[in-house]
Amino acid sequence: MALTAAHWVYLAGVLLIIGITVARKNVVIPAILATLLTAWVMTGSAITGIQAIFNASLTAASELFTIFLIIALVTALLGVLRAMKADQRMVTPFQRVMRGGWSAYAVLAVVTYLISLFFWPTPAVPLIGAILVPAAIRAGLPAIGAAMVIAIAGQGMALSSDYVMQVAPGLSATAAGTSTSAVADTALVLSLITGGVALVITGVMLRRLMRAPGDTNLEEWENTVTAAAQPVERTSRIAGVIAARLGFAKARAGTDVDAIAEPLTVVEDRVPVAAGVATGGGGGGEPPAEPLRPAGGGGGGGGTAGGDAPTSVPAGDAEEDDPRTVRLSKIFAVGVPVVFAVMVGYMALGKFTSLVPEIQGGSAAALVGGVAAVLVIVAVFALDGPTAALTTCGEHLVDGLVFAFRAMGVVLPIAGFFFLGNADFAPKILGLEDGQTTPGLLVDLVTAGEQFIPGNPLVMCFGVLLVGMATGLEGSGFSGLPLTGSLSGAIGPTVGMDPATLAAVGQMGSVWAGGGVLVAWSSVLVVAGVTRVPVIELARKCFVPVVAGLVISTLFAALLL
Template identity: 70%
Template sequence: MGLTAAHWVYLAGVVVIIGVTIARRNVLVPALAATFVTAWVMTGNPVTGIQAVFNASLTAASELFNIFLIIAMVTALLGALRAMKADQRMVTPFQKVMRGGWSAYVVLAVVTYGISLFFWPTPAVPLIGALLVPAAIRAGLPAMGAAMAIAVAGQGMALSSDYVMQVAPGLSAVAAGTETSAVADVALVLSLVTGVAALAITGVMLRRHMRRPAESNLEEWEAGVVAEPRPARRMLRKAKPAAAVAEPLRVQVEEKVPVGATVGGGGGTPPPAAPPAQRTGGGGDGTVPDQEPAPEPADDPRTVRLSKLFAAVVPIAFLLMMVYMVLGKVGVVPALEGGSAAALVGGLAAILVVFVVAAFDGPKKALQTTGEHVTDGLVFAFRAMGVVLPIAGFFFLGNADFAGKIIGVPEGQEAPALLVDLVTAAERFIPGNPLVVCFGILIIGMMCGLEGSGFSGLPLTGSLAGALAPNVGMDPATLAAVGQMGSVWTGGGVLVAWSSLLVVAGVTRVPVVDLARKCFLPVVAGLVLSTLVAATFF
């Protein structure tokens, strides 16, 4: 079967979406327009084209709603823990381990990765910035080093695999027509390869800037003294200074807003960054720090006990869940198939929310408070991920498995597969080398991430992975994971300054443009290495 007008219209829509993405504009309107025109040309009926705009988003929502529920439940759990300050207690013990610059660098990376893996990075960054960054600066780690460690470990390594919540692998897998667990497994390996390589290169870059532990390090940082490497003035004219970004974040921190994260996939607004820790003394010279905050009232003994309890119970529960998932993969326990892993994460988070709120607020008040936390979680989930639905709907229109629902193909009649047809027609121009195809998918993913949105490009990279994989003899899950690496590492908050990297720059008080520039070499080197691993061993 030859290519029809619908194929060319669909291809034009893909090209326009990529172009708008590179121009750093929102792709929602182009996706809606492309869906309407493509469906109209496919059926010859403009009314069907109008209906397809709605049906495409509806189909995407039905396929991805489990992702929304997971985000909502985990966000609700984090809100419940914050109410009793249990989230702070999960982090504060690591302050004692920071004896020098190198130990501070390792601790920041490990703690950021661990927390971000379970709660996503952007909600974790203000917490880490308020509690661990001052201790790391005092230990001798330069502020730029702290920012790079947080960005690479959290916004990059944890978010690109998203192995616990599996939002990113879910988006990639649905578009590629494969299992979420398969994409998640490959993405975990690739994210670790990329992250470890990036952290190692970053460590080499920082070796000349480490300082001896001293209180003066913290005083200089709080006073705004910029340590090496200094920002490039020409580049800073194009972006706000980090201090300008941090100030409104500190002002907004008092507002009661749903806990959230700009994962890039959503177009949600980054949550307010926690204020940097204040000096507790005059630095030994008898001076009083400016704007010394009033001391907070001490928590009552009951709150302290509950905070300590759940600061241990929640991480242990998630770790046991991870152990169960691993045992299932090796055959010790029944394996989690399909959406079972997602259901386990969401169900565990929901149960923990009930226990945390009931213990803290009491059974009567908990009925109301639990509902408030879950509502806040759902609001954030749709704010963060809602914009993905129309984009995913357009790419689902090119997939035969979903096109029938979108344009109303009668039961028993085969729906067109626009994307697969296009790839088949161009097969003679596509290199049969898996290495070339892997790097092609990586570059497309990175271009999608230039918008500053780490997840919105996953329907495209997933769809291309599903279409290209059979032609080069690769597993679609591997190609989808490679595209996921490119999109999330770029737009999720590491390589572009107009992403949630702003939050990292704000809490560490470094120029965001300079931070993105410093992360470029380590991260790109890591992505090249992980892509070579994917093409060679998967």
């Protein structure tokens, strides 16, 4: 079809967003303006263009809310575990394997890849985030490093081949007119090459950020999150910690320190809040290496009942001496990993046997979120008692939701713009009635550019790769596979290349870009959420390693396959 003015306006918006992202600036305003102009040109109505700004973000929110909810529930679980200090006990067994940052890096890569290969990354990442990420942080791996290795191994390597479930190879092969097994085998090789190169480059990037193992690493990581999510409560807690320490000094030494404690009432006006995931999520800047944090390292999710009192005393005093809290800490440090392990075993039974129904995709993510919610309820009832738990459970869940939207909400208007280019979502964004359709702007642009790809096999491979990456810009790694598969089946024989190889190359581009590594409005949100890093910063950091890996794997496909 002929390109219209709406296509060119949309293309200009895509290029503008990419350019501003590369320049390390916030792209929310450009995305909103591009949405307005594109919708205006598509419909000829400025009012519809203004309405599309809201509808696009609303559509993106409805599509991504599953990810937001998983982040919120896992954050709530970690909050209540932190309140009873079970989080530090839980990571203790992994210290034998994760003796340093590099061993933690390797363990995260292997475990993430294997679990994601069988169950897909979205349900796998929260499991890893709840158990292995705290252990890796304690071992000295920086949070951004944990996020990068999880994204590359899970959303990248495992999902781009999809070798076990073979949904992606099936889509590519059907469109290309070739066998699923041929595409799957080639995609597995290319995914391993891409991921291997990306992990090596990522390791080089992280070599100066590795830290010595220690509990302070874990405490700083947790308290930086609290600072980002609730700055006012955090500074209040600092005042409470200092006042409590003065109180202990008074009790032990018999000294009147009330006069000293009075000035603490104005400490909120003077204590700077450390930058965290919320402030960095929109346009750059990593969390500081040494964030300002309250002493003690405990706390239950930022000001919850049952968390304030324990955190107001120095570590090793009242809370550590409370036999009941210590007992609960030990029980949940063992119980939470066991519950998640049982859940993984149940999913494995469904995958490899007929004893239980198979659970995958969205159902697996729902199971992870539901289990996390149940664990939160059990933990708060055990820690705070039946009466207080009715309040503290809600507070932990609210803390999780606040964190999820503070850290990830900035991507909604960006995702909304790219959804506008998808024929499945555009009618809803434009407020059209049922049955009315709109062109798929992004697919039309990619299709129009096919004719400019030369017939050289090497150039053809890179052309299909770029087509795949372009279709992945909308944040769905699988939606572009029919296009790349069809293109591979049509032009592969004309240049003497196996359509299965070309389809696998296009699959690499589409899934690595849109499946959750290179664009911040994809499932990489889950990775950023569980590791407490800015999602746009994570996508930006992954760009060079992943693109380098894609270039190497595409060269391998063009020259050796």
